[in-house]
Amino acid sequence: xMGRWEGIEEYIxxxxxxxxxxxxxRLGASKSYISKQVGLLEDRLGVxxxxxxxxxLTLTESGEVFxxxxxxMSEHFDRAESTLSDMQLTPRGTLKLAINSRYGTHFxxxxxxxxxxxxxxxxxxxxSSFRDVDLLTDGYDLTLRxxxxxxxxxxxxxxxxxxxxxxxxxxxxQSRTMPASPEDLQQHNCLTTPERCWLFxxxxxxxxxxxxxxxxxISEDGANLLAAAxxxxxxxxxxxxxVREAVARGELxxxxxxxxxxxxxxxxxxxxxxxxxxxxxxxxxxxxxxxxHHLPLxxxxxxxxRRLQA
Numbered sequence: 442x443m444g445r446w447e448g449i450e451e452y453i454x455x456x457x458x459x460x461x462x463x464x465x466x467r468l469g470a471s472k473s474y475i476s477k478q479v480g481l482l483e484d485r486l487g488v489x490x491x492x493x494x495x496x497x498l499t500l501t502e503s504g505e506v507f508x509x510x511x512x513x514m515s516e517h518f519d520r521a522e523s524t525l526s527d528m529q530l531t532p533r534g535t536l537k538l539a540i541n542s543r544y545g546t547h548f549x550x551x552x553x554x555x556x557x558x559x560x561x562x563x564x565x566x567x568x569s570s571f572r573d574v575d576l577l578t579d580g581y582d583l584t585l586r587x588x589x590x591x592x593x594x595x596x597x598x599x600x601x602x603x604x605x606x607x608x609x610x611x612x613x614x615q616s617r618t619m620p621a622s623p624e625d626l627q628q629h630n631c632l633t634t635p636e637r638c639w640l641f642x643x644x645x646x647x648x649x650x651x652x653x654x655x656x657x658x659i660s661e662d663g664a665n666l667l668a669a670a671x672x673x674x675x676x677x678x679x680x681x682x683x684v685r686e687a688v689a690r691g692e693l694x695x696x697x698x699x700x701x702x703x704x705x706x707x708x709x710x711x712x713x714x715x716x717x718x719x720x721x722x723x724x725x726x727x728x729x730x731x732x733x734h735h736l737p738l739x740x741x742x743x744x745x746x747r748r749l750q751a
Contacts, residue, residue, distance in 0.1 A: 448482030449511050451475050452490065456508050460498060532721040535564040539574040539584040543634070543663045549585055552732050556725055563721060571661040576713055582722050583712045588640075590709060597709040598726055601733045604681045605640075605704045607696040608688065612673035619696050620676075623652045630675035631656040632666045639678045640704045649704065678704070 454464040455475065465472040483490050490504035500508060540549045550567070557565050568574065574581055576595060590597055607620070620626050623641065631654035633639070643650040656676075658669045663683060670677040670684075671692050687693040696702055710726045712718070 448478040448485075450515075451478040452482055453508070453511050453515055455479060455491070455498065456500065456504075532560050532563050532724040534719075534721055535566060536583070536721045536725060537566045537568070537581045538725075539568045539570065539576075539579075539581045541573075541585065541587065542569045542571045543661060552729055555732060556728050559728065560724070576711065582719070583710060583725060586709050586711050587706050590711065594714055595711050596714045597711045598730075600708045600710055600729055602705045602707045604698075605678050605706060606681055606684075606698055607676055607678055607702050608670060608684055608693045609676045610671055610673040610692060611694055613670075613675065614694055617676075620702070623650070623701055626652060626654050626676075629654075629656075630658070632658045632660075632669045632675045632677040634661055634666075635659055640706075641701055642703055642705060643701070650701075680706070 451464060451468065451470075454467055455461055458464050458467060461472050461475050461479075465475045468475065479491065486507070488503040488507075489501050490507060492499045492501055538553065540553075553565060553567055557563065568581070573586060574584055576584055585600075586597070609617070617629060618625075620629060626639075631639070633654055633656055637654060637659070639652050639654055640649045641652060642648065658666070658674050660666055660669075663679065666677050667679060667683060667687065669675060670679070671687055684693050684695070688695060710729060712722055712726075
């Protein structure tokens with residue numbers, strides 16, 4: 442079955458250069474092929490487009506009308522290609538981004554705002570949730586995820602890592618001894634997420650160890666955990682960048698970091714596995730990497746990250 446556009450490029454070229462021979466030279470094809478494609482086009486349309494004589498070709502009335510439309514369509518197609526090419530060079534349109542609400546809004550919202558300031562012609566939609574979104578189903582261009590990634594149908598680029606530490610208020614430490622081992626955490630009121638599990642750096646499998654903890658304050662929101670820790674309710678595991686100001690003001694005191702009680706969480710920019718990465722996603726990822734690189738090291742460090750299998 443002949444495609445709708447098949448034969449049209451050859452027809453346009455024949456009309457513009459005035460002969461099948463010249464059209465064949467321009468298109469890099471044989472004269473017989475060009476003639477056949479135009480003939481098939483005429484058969485499909487059911488009209489004669491060209492009057493052929495031994496000396497020259499002329500357009501029929503139908504051929505003139507059809508050529509005008511074909512020329513217009515060809516120019517539209519050229520403009521569409523040019524627009525797509527420009528979009529690959531300059532970020533345009535709307536960037537639909539998903540970030541994690543637990544700690545992501547505290548840091549990443551600032552990065553997204555800085556990107557918008559850098560590229561004011563871009564529109565940005567930021568979705569914040571405690572759960573990972575489905576990029577393909579929900580139509581997101583990009584999401585930011587942490588730690589190990591499981592979905593091999595997506596691509597990811599490592600942005601760096603940030604550290605989590607144990608901390609509590611000075612009032613809390615007045616009646617408690619700082620934990621010296623994971624087992625000591627059972628003696629503390631741990632402020633946790635619903636998973637009731639803390640991760641720590643270790644030399645064991647995957648470089649981390651999981652410790653079950655318990656306490657009377659549970660929340661998915663890092664801001665709630667921070668508020669509870671500042672109020673002296675219990676011990677929390679929070680990102681260093683998240684508690685830096687509270688520590689500086691003396692509202693929180695961190696447990697001195699050792700191998701067992703620190704955790705370095707890796708951050709990834711995750712996006713659909715497409716052949717051509719749009720300029721808006723490419724520019725945003727590059728911007729994030731540069732943004733992270735210039736942050737204070739107690740906020741977010743561009744450390745080497747484990748490579749994700751694409």
